Amino acid sequence: MNFKTLPVVLVATAVLGLGLTAHQLASAHGNVTPQAVDTHELKPLGEEWLSANPYQGNPVAIRIGSSAFNQNCARCHGLEAVSGGIAPDLRRLPVDEATDEYFQTSVRHGKVRNGNVYMPPFEGTLNQEAIWALRAYIVSRHTEED
Secondary structure (H helix, E strand, O other): OOOOOHHHHHHHHHHHHHOOOHHHHHHOOOOOOOOOOOOOOOOOOOOOOOOOOOOOOOHHHHHHHHHHHHHHOHHHHOHHHOOOOOOOOHHHOOOOHHHHHHHHHHHHHOEEEOOEEEEOOOEOOEOHHHHHHHHHHHHHOOOOOO
C-alpha cells in the first residue's frame, strides 16, 4: 500500500467496521447548506446561462472559485478539490465545453438518484458568475494522475 491509497483504505475500513450502508455513507458528510459567493469583482454574465466557461484561466475567478469551493464543495469533494472518496474527484473532469455545460447543469440542479439527494441544487444561491468561478478553480486544479 502507498500513501496515496491510505485515505481510501482508512475510509473503507471505517465503513466496514461501522456497517454503514451506501445510503448512510452518502449522507455521512452531513447536510450542505449552500453559501452565497461574492462575485462583484467578476464581469457580469447576464441572465442567460452560458454553455462554456468564460472565466477559464482568469486569476480573479480562480481565487473566488477557490473560496466558493471551500464554502460549498470541500465537505464532499475534498480540500483543495482532492477527493477523499465520498464524492467524485472533480480535478479529473475533462477540460472542454461539453464538460463545462455538464458541470454548470449539475451544480445548478444538484444530483438525485433513487430519491436520495447526493448533491443539493445551488441555483438560487450561486449565480452564474459563482458557478463559472468554481469551474475555473477546478480546471486550475486539473490532473489526470492517480
